[in-house]
Amino acid sequence: MPGPQMPTLTVDISVFTVQDDALHVLLVKRSNPNTAEYGKWALPGGYILTDKDQNLDEAAYRVLTEKTQAKVFLEQVGSFGNADRDPRGWFLSVLYFALEKQTDIKAGPGRDTSESRWFAIDEARALDLAFDHEQLLQAAFERLQNKTAYTALPVRLMPETFTLGELQKVYETIMEKPLEKKSFRRRIEGADILEYTGQQQHAGSRPASLYRIKPGFTGYTFNRLLEGKGTR
Amino acid sequence: MPGPQMPTLTVDISVFTVQDDALHVLLVKRSNPNTAEYGKWALPGGYILTDKDQNLDEAAYRVLTEKTQAKVFLEQVGSFGNADRDPRGWFLSVLYFALEKQTDIKAGPGRDTSESRWFAIDEARALDLAFDHEQLLQAAFERLQNKTAYTALPVRLMPETFTLGELQKVYETIMEKPLEKKSFRRRIEGADILEYTGQQQHAGSRPASLYRIKPGFTGYTFNRLLEGKGTR
DNA sequence: TCAATAGTGTCTCTAAGACACTATAAG
DNA sequence: CTTATAGTGTCTTAGAGACACTATTGA
Numbered sequence: 267m268p269g270p271q272m273p274t275l276t277v278d279i280s281v282f283t284v285q286d287d288a289l290h291v292l293l294v295k296r297s298n299p300n301t302a303e304y305g306k307w308a309l310p311g312g313y314i315l316t317d318k319d320q321n322l323d324e325a326a327y328r329v330l331t332e333k334t335q336a337k338v339f340l341e342q343v344g345s346f347g348n349a350d351r352d353p354r355g356w357f358l359s360v361l362y363f364a365l366e367k368q369t370d371i372k373a374g375p376g377r378d379t380s381e382s383r384w385f386a387i388d389e390a391r392a393l394d395l396a397f398d399h400e401q402l403l404q405a406a407f408e409r410l411q412n413k414t415a416y417t418a419l420p421v422r423l424m425p426e427t428f429t430l431g432e433l434q435k436v437y438e439t440i441m442e443k444p445l446e447k448k449s450f451r452r453r454i455e456g457a458d459i460l461e462y463t464g465q466q467q468h469a470g471s472r473p474a475s476l477y478r479i480k481p482g483f484t485g486y487t488f489n490r491l492l493e494g495k496g497t498r
Numbered sequence: 499m500p501g502p503q504m505p506t507l508t509v510d511i512s513v514f515t516v517q518d519d520a521l522h523v524l525l526v527k528r529s530n531p532n533t534a535e536y537g538k539w540a541l542p543g544g545y546i547l548t549d550k551d552q553n554l555d556e557a558a559y560r561v562l563t564e565k566t567q568a569k570v571f572l573e574q575v576g577s578f579g580n581a582d583r584d585p586r587g588w589f590l591s592v593l594y595f596a597l598e599k600q601t602d603i604k605a606g607p608g609r610d611t612s613e614s615r616w617f618a619i620d621e622a623r624a625l626d627l628a629f630d631h632e633q634l635l636q637a638a639f640e641r642l643q644n645k646t647a648y649t650a651l652p653v654r655l656m657p658e659t660f661t662l663g664e665l666q667k668v669y670e671t672i673m674e675k676p677l678e679k680k681s682f683r684r685r686i687e688g689a690d691i692l693e694y695t696g697q698q699q700h701a702g703s704r705p706a707s708l709y710r711i712k713p714g715f716t717g718y719t720f721n722r723l724l725e726g727k728g729t730r
Numbered sequence: 731t732c733a734a735t736a737g738t739g740t741c742t743c744t745a746a747g748a749c750a751c752t753a754t755a756a757g
Numbered sequence: 758c759t760t761a762t763a764g765t766g767t768c769t770t771a772g773a774g775a776c777a778c779t780a781t782t783g784a
Contacts, residue, residue, distance in 0.1 A: 272504050273548055275590065314579070316505055316588040321580030345577045345592050347546070348553030356548040358507065360577050360590075431736070448738075449773050456772080471735040472781040489723040490745090490772065497774065663763070680765075681746050688745080703762040704754040722745065722772090729747065731784100738779070744772095752765070757758105 273347060273356035277326045278311035278399070280343070280406030281334065283366040284423050288386045289439050291403065292366075294333065295381040296396055302354060303396035309403060310382065311359065326362045333382055338364040339422040343409050346402060357397075363406040365422040414440045415493075418459050418486040421479055427463050429474035430454060443494045450492075457486045505579060505588035509558045510543035510631070512575070512638030513566065515598040516655050520618045521671050523635065524598075526565065527613040528628055534586060535628035541635060542614065543591065558594045565614055571597040571654040575641050578634060589629075595638040597654040646672045647725075650691050650718040653711055659695050661706035662686060675726045682724075689718045 281292035293307040312329040319325035326340055340362050347358030385393070390403060413419045420436050434450050454460065461480045466473035513524035525539040544561040551557035558572055572594050579590030617625070622635060645651045652668050666682050686692065693712050698705035 272507055273546055275504055275507065314505055314588070314590075316581065319581075322577060322590065325579075342576050344574050345554060347557075347592075349548065349551075356546070358546075358554065358592075360579075429736085446774055446776090447736090448740095448775085451737075452772075468782075469735080470783060471733080472737080472783095474736055488772095489725070491721040493721070493773075495774075661763085678747055678749090679763090680748085680767095683764075684745075700755075701762080702756055703760080704756095704764080706763055720745095725746075727747075733782105733784085735782085736780075739777090740775100741777105742773100742775080744774100745770100746772105747770080748768085750766090750768105753763075755762085756760090 273358045274354065275314050276311050276357065276359045277314060277322070277329050277362065278309045278359045278402055279326060279330050279333075279340075279362045279364050280309055280403055281330065281338070281364040281366055282387075282406075282410060282423065283384065284368055284436050284439055285384060285386075287435055287439060288388075290384040290386055291390045291407075292333065293383060293385055293390060293393075293395070295383075297381060306396040307385075307390075307393055308396035309361075309399045322360060326360070330362075330364055334366065336366045338366045340364050343406050346398065346405075359397075359402065361402050361406060363410060365410075365419070368423060368425045411440055411442075415491045416488050418454075418457055418483075418488075421459065421483070424479075427465070427476040427478045429467050429476060431474055433477075437492070441492070441494060443496075445492065445494050453488065453492070457488065459483050459486050505590045506586065507546050508543050508589065508591045509546060509554070509561050509594065510541045510591045510634055511558060511562050511565075511572075511594045511596050512541055512635055513562065513570070513596040513598055514619075514638075514642060514655065515616065516600055516668050516671055517616060517618075519667055519671060520620075522616040522618055523622045523639075524565065525615060525617055525622060525625075525627070527615075529613060538628040539617075539622075539625055540628035541593075541631045554592060558592070562594075562596055566598065568598045570599075575638050578630065578637075591629075591634065593634050593638060595642060597642075597651070600655060600657045643672055643674075647723045648720050650686075650689055650715075650720075653691065653715070656711075659697065659708040659710050661699050661708060663706055665709075669724070673724070673726060675728075677724065677726050685720065685724070689720065691715050691718050 283290050292310060294310045296303050296306055296308055298304065310329060310333040314325045319328060323340065330338065343361040343363055345358060345360045349356050387407065395403065414437060420440060421433065423436055424433060430451055433454065434445055434447065438445050459480055460477040463476045463478050465476045467476050515522050524542060526542045528535050528538055528540055530536065542561060542565040546557045551560060555572065562570065575593040575595055577590060577592045581588050619639065627635065646669060652672060653665065655668055656665060662683055665686065666677060666679065670677055691712055692709040695708045695710050697708045699708050
């Protein structure tokens with residue numbers, strides 16, 4: 267039987283996107299003066315509603331779509347709980363990260379009334395966030411970085427069609443270091459996860475081939491880590 | 499403010515050890531006739547006690563030490579929650595896996611009165627476990643397998659001192675396939691995580707060097723995956 | 731023409747797999 | 758001796774980094 271008191275349970279989400287060649291994260295301003303940490307920025311989050319959510323992923327999805335209507339990729343990062351993280355007592359937060367396509371951000375965040383904004387990752391990490399959300403953001407970001415080094419996950423941040431150069435920039439943005447062009451292209455080509463759209467992108471210099479994610483893509487794991495320039 | 503009703507929250511642990519060259523997992527028989535899933539085997543678990551546990555990891559550690567007094571390594575796998583997994587309503591379980599040193603198992607599980615037993619992993623997976631513990635066990639095992647392919651995690655399953663041959667067998671047990679001796683040794687040597695004890699193990703054939711984990715070891719990540727024999 | 735970005739050729743290097751070899755013990 | 762396991766030498770191979778090269782556009 268349950269202990270004397272159950273912890274309070276929330277789902278928090280670190281929504282990432284790439285904007286102007288920089289990784290951005292969605293934050294929400296705590297706008298209820300009667301609520302803890304009023305006025306601070308926080309990761310979007312919410313309670314699990316036992317009457318509405320069939321399972322954890324659905325709860326995360328619901329919380330997310332209250333903040334942004336974008337089609338996104340969701341993945342659980344882990345859970346964080348302790349007696350100190352919220353002044354109101356024992357709190358447990360299940361943290362997800364979401365990757366939003368670049369196109370979607372044009373639509374802008376916010377379906378509910380609360381104030382929300384995209385912050386460049388560096389900006390966001392410099393802020394004094396509500397509760398222990400600095401730690402959560404850090405954990406989500408590290409997970410994204412790690413996975414970027416050995417999976418094709420960042421393609422989920424790309425718009426419908428994109429060039430290999432654009433994809434490489436996204437990788438570099440997340441890894442926070444330059445990558446070797448030839449290695450990068452070999453790697454992506456070897457993964458066989460993209461297909462040529464038949465179209466070229468014209469942007470002032472030599473046109474670049476436009477690719478899209480192959481239908482049926484569910485993820486790809488490389489068997490070596492991407493290390494980047496200056497490794498040798 | 500919280501929703502209409504908070505989910506019930508538990509911590510469950512998949513405790514792994516190696517015994518007789520086979521991976522084993524600790525299961526507990528649900529022995530209270532007034533409790534759900536009476537008579538079935540389950541992962542050891544328990545409620546978070548908001549008055550006793552300062553944080554999640556401590557809760558996991560407390561739950562674990564009620565079942566086994568061994569010195570173990572704990573790592574969070576993830577959280578699972580839905581309305582169906584327990585007949586009593588919305589349940590959320592935070593899953594950990596624990597790696598127990600081979601020596602410790604001699605001490606045997608059980609500090610409380612309930613019946614508990616080590617099962618070979620194959621046996622355990624064939625059982626009809628309580629709640630959704632089959633899924634949890636599967637998730638924990640997959641995590642262990644994945645990490646074995648790119649980290650030195652399995653050294654945490656070894657006794658105080660051990661030979662490279664023994665370590666390789668543990669890797670093979672988890673990966674469920676044979677590994678190439680030379681590659682394996684090169685890899686471990688390159689990681690520089692073990693030190694020679696100065697002792698040899700005599701076991702009927704050529705003596706093998708005994709190693710121990712270097713003090714200060716906190717983990718090691720290789721940058722290529724271990725693929726094993728028959729890859730080429 | 732030049733600047734800018736796309737895309738390729740090809741060398742080196744690291745670390746894994748293959749596999750045969752030697753070494754040292756017990757019986 | 759044989760059998761068993763420990764441990765090494767060394768070739769091949771996959772795939773990453775380096776880096777110079779060519780290709781195609783606009784201005």
